[in-house]
Structure formats: C-alpha cells, structure tokens
Amino acid sequence: MLIYGGPEQGPWAFVVASSPFVAAAIVTTWLLVRDWTRPVHRGQAGARAARHARLTSLAVGTLLAAGLSGVVGAVFVADVLFGRGRVLVVLPSLCVAVALAAQAAGELTWPRPAESCREADVSRRTVADLEVDGLRVATWWWSGLTLVTLLLCVGVQHGPRTIARDLPGGLQDYAQPFPGSYYAVPLTLGVLGVAAAGELVLRLIVWRPAVSGVTREWDLSLRRRSARTVAGGVMLTSGLVLAATCLIAGLSVRVLGQGLTDPYTVVGIGLIVMAATVLVTSVVLLVRSRIARPAVAAVAVGSVLRTAGR
Secondary structure, eight states, X not given: OBOSSSTTTOTHHHHHHHHXXXXXXXXXXXXXXXXXXXXXXXXXXXXHHHHHHHHHHHHHHHHHHHHHHHXXXXXXXXXXXXXXXXXXXXXXXXXXXXXXXXXXXXXXXXXXXXXXXXXXXXXXXXXXXXXXXXXXXXXXXXXXHHXXXXXXXXXXXXXXXXXXXXXXGGEEEEEBOOOSHHHHHHHHHHHHHHHHHHHHHHHHHXXXXXXXXXXXXXXXXXXXXXXXXXXXXXXXXXXXXXXXXXXXXXXXXXXXXXXXXXXXXXHHHHHHHHXXXXXXXXXHHHHHHHHOOOOOOOOOOOOEEEEEOO
C-alpha cells in the first residue's frame, strides 16, 4: 500500500503535507529580515557596518525562503520520494548551508576601519554575549529528537523505505515512504552538519572587528541582530526537518491502522501531532526572538584601542 504519490491519492497529498512548511518558510523568513528595514545611523563607520550587516542578512533570508520553498517543488518535479528520496531529504540542510556560507562570507568581508585615527572597544566577547542561547538549545534539541526518531524508525522498518504489518493468513500490509535506513544516513549527516556550521558562523560574528567610533552596547546590538538571523534560520530548518520526519512516519504508520483504537492508528496520530507541535514551537520561538528586544545592560567601557595611520 502506497500512501503518497501513488494512484490512490495522487499529487494533492503532497500539497496538503507540504503547505504548512511553505507557509512557515515564508512567514519566518519575513521575520528574519523585518528589523533590518529600520534605518540605523551612528556616524560613518556605524552606518557602513550596519549597511553591510543588513545586506548580508537580506541575502541569507532570501536564500532561506527560496531554498525551503523550493524543496516542495522538487517533490513534484523529480518524483523524489520514489526514486531520488535521498536528494529531497538533504535539500533543507543544503539550503541552510548555502545561507550560512553567505553569512560567513559577509563576516569575512566585514568593512575595515578607514579612518586615520579610530577608537574601538576591544573587550573580550563570547557567544553568550549574542543572547541566542534559547535558539541554540532548541536547535540541538530538534537535532537530537530527529536522530532518536530516525533510530526508532530504522528499528521497526520492514525495508529501507517501508513499514509493514502482519495480517491474518500470512499476509502483510505495506506503507511507504517511511524514514528508514535509506533516509537515515543523509538526514543524520545533514542535521548534525547544519547545527555545527551554525555554531561556527556564530563564532565568526563574535570574532568580527569592532566598529570604530561607537559604544560597546551599539556594537553588540549589531552583532546580536546578525546572530538572531543565523541562529533563527538554523533552528527553523532543524525544526522543519524533525517535523517532516515525524509527519511522514506518522502518515505511514497511521494508514496501517484498522480503527481509531488500533495501536498503529494511535502511534501514527501521535507522530502527526508531534510534527505540528514542533512546527508551531519553532515558529513561536523565532517570532519571540525577533520581537523581544532585551535591554542592553550597562557595561563598563573596556580598553580602547587607538591606532594612528592605519
């Protein structure tokens, strides 16, 4: 028994299953870039740095929107679930990897001070100063739950992409696609790779040169904007991967059920509910990170670097 894309349900099953992810990609991408539309001006160096950071984040947001939405189109164009499924499952990770590469390029090309005499705070900064620990924790939770879900699916699979149920008379009922071993390896590599790459880019933001002629608080606020874009995009993608894994597994298990109280039906519906919960939670966390603007605590001014002739 095929539950997707086969002659029984047709391509509209893909539309129903994929529409929440498209909506989440569009809405959350808008949230990723919304606060970069506000004008920022704090002297020549500050304006130049803010402009560079804004353009980088807009590029990252555009890549995320195009990439995550394009995943759904790939299902129809390539019929990936029945021939090239491994390509589909790594597309979200590849999309966010390209976006992270764009952010890394922006950090590595950060504008250097052009003044002959400049002031810049050189206090030591850490990732904790970026105030994105909540998004980072959510990312690693989603990644861990994805790995646990894949491990359980591999344990109960009938084949690399199928799950089966024994019926009376020695018969078996099959359902696919199912996130078994065929998908588990590329998904695992993609999820862990994206989480690790996100941590690396956050450290590039910490290591970026300080903006000259501005206070430490203003410089930190600019770094936190970039960090929210990076951490939010990685967390969103990790959540979408987990939600998609649970949704596909849940629909396959549910279709094997023979009544509302059947264990297969109960487990299948539970996985579908989990998928919806993860999706909604990811969106809520992202919205909170973009709307909440924690006040910057007063910090003693660190040592000041004064350089002439550079």
